[in-house]
Amino acid sequence: MPANPSPLAAPTAEDHRAWYHVQSAALAHDRPGEPVPSQAAVRAGLTTTGSRRQLVLWLLRGSGDEPVATAVLRLSGTAADGSGTDGPADVQMTVHPAHRRLGTGSRLLATVTEAATAAGCASLAAEAVSGTPGEGFLATRDFVPVTRLTWQRLALDDIPDPVGKLPDVPHPGYRLTAWEGAVPDTLTDGFLGALRALPTPAAGLDTGGCRWDPAAVHEAAELAARRGDRLLTVAALHDGGDVAGYTTVLLPGDGARRAQQHDTAVVPAHRGHGLGLWMKAEMLRRLPAVQPDLAEIHTCVPDDNRHLLAVNTSLGFRPLRRTVRFRLRLRRR
Numbered sequence: 001m002p003a004n005p006s007p008l009a010a011p012t013a014e015d016h017r018a019w020y021h022v023q024s025a026a027l028a029h030d031r032p033g034e035p036v037p038s039q040a041a042v043r044a045g046l047t048t049t050g051s052r053r054q055l056v057l058w059l060l061r062g063s064g065d066e067p068v069a070t071a072v073l074r075l076s077g078t079a080a081d082g083s084g085t086d087g088p089a090d091v092q093m094t095v096h097p098a099h100r101r102l103g104t105g106s107r108l109l110a111t112v113t114e115a116a117t118a119a120g121c122a123s124l125a126a127e128a129v130s131g132t133p134g135e136g137f138l139a140t141r142d143f144v145p146v147t148r149l150t151w152q153r154l155a156l157d158d159i160p161d162p163v164g165k166l167p168d169v170p171h172p173g174y175r176l177t178a179w180e181g182a183v184p185d186t187l188t189d190g191f192l193g194a195l196r197a198l199p200t201p202a203a204g205l206d207t208g209g210c211r212w213d214p215a216a217v218h219e220a221a222e223l224a225a226r227r228g229d230r231l232l233t234v235a236a237l238h239d240g241g242d243v244a245g246y247t248t249v250l251l252p253g254d255g256a257r258r259a260q261q262h263d264t265a266v267v268p269a270h271r272g273h274g275l276g277l278w279m280k281a282e283m284l285r286r287l288p289a290v291q292p293d294l295a296e297i298h299t300c301v302p303d304d305n306r307h308l309l310a311v312n313t314s315l316g317f318r319p320l321r322r323t324v325r326f327r328l329r330l331r332r333r
């Protein structure tokens, strides 16, 4: 391992293969029984980023040049704009299972923390699967747990029969609509109004409906298209013209049979009418026609979002794993 790991300036095809070697081995080890993403998907996540995201990558190799560990530091907001360096940051570090407990993780974390501090970040977030070494690793390095999350899986074959009828249940004053990619022009104002009416999500998490930022939502659609993925949205429209809520699902473009549920949100003035369940049931009804070989959907929900957990359980989602989101406060320079 190099004494002073430096970031990858311009990753080569061989760097991407080495990166995937670490990722696929670690995921197979740390999440047994779960599908490992394809190399194309992992590569797209590193090379196709939004304008408000800046990734700093480290790839560590052993004495025989074998890939040992990876780290990705995600800078966002003003830090990535270049107009300032005080945005939030998060890190995902992975040590190949055959190379753990040798100090690599500690050295990598010191390097990443230094880089985030130098970029002017106030804090560094990281997530680890509950009960794995990653949780203890972060907890003993001054990271503070801020949110616990439940990851859930829904096998499309296991959707309870009554769910198929839910979209037809009338919700007086409301109707459902759907689109793929960016929001259609006719709904742009209503959609942006809905996003602005949503309260700031706790802990700024990007889960279970936590990206109430018009520019970020617009960019998510554009990013999905550039990666070859498809972003589907189902929304509930109120007779008064409001977009009352929406739910989005990301369909993979690499042939994987697993979709990712992204945001689900109902504007506070329209809550209590069962719109969350209604919209998500409509999404489930549409998916087989949109991507016939799809087998399952994954999502994650902060544990304090009881409503969304209840909605997902009714739809047939089952727990997959639990994670803890940590934050480390960085000293300002």
Ligand SMILES: CC(C)(COP(=O)(O)OP(=O)(O)OC[C@H]1O[C@@H](n2cnc3c(N)ncnc32)[C@H](O)[C@@H]1OP(=O)(O)O)[C@@H](O)C(=O)NCCC(=O)NCCS
Pocket (backbone or CB within 6 Å): 026, 030, 091, 092, 093, 094, 095, 096, 099, 100, 101, 102, 103, 104, 105, 106, 107, 126, 127, 128, 129, 132, 133, 134, 135, 136, 137, 138, 140
């Ligand atoms: C967490 C991870 C990065 C640690 O990498 P590592 O190279 O093994 O870390 P280190 O060798 O520097 O270990 C540092 C300390 O972490 C703790 N730790 C690491 N593995 C542990 C385990 N299996 N059980 C208990 N403590 C453990 C210990 O305190 C250890 O110090 P010690 O070996 O002196 O007891 C690695 O296990 C990993 O890649 N896990 C999967 C991804 C992940 O959870 N990343 C963290 C969130 S970004």
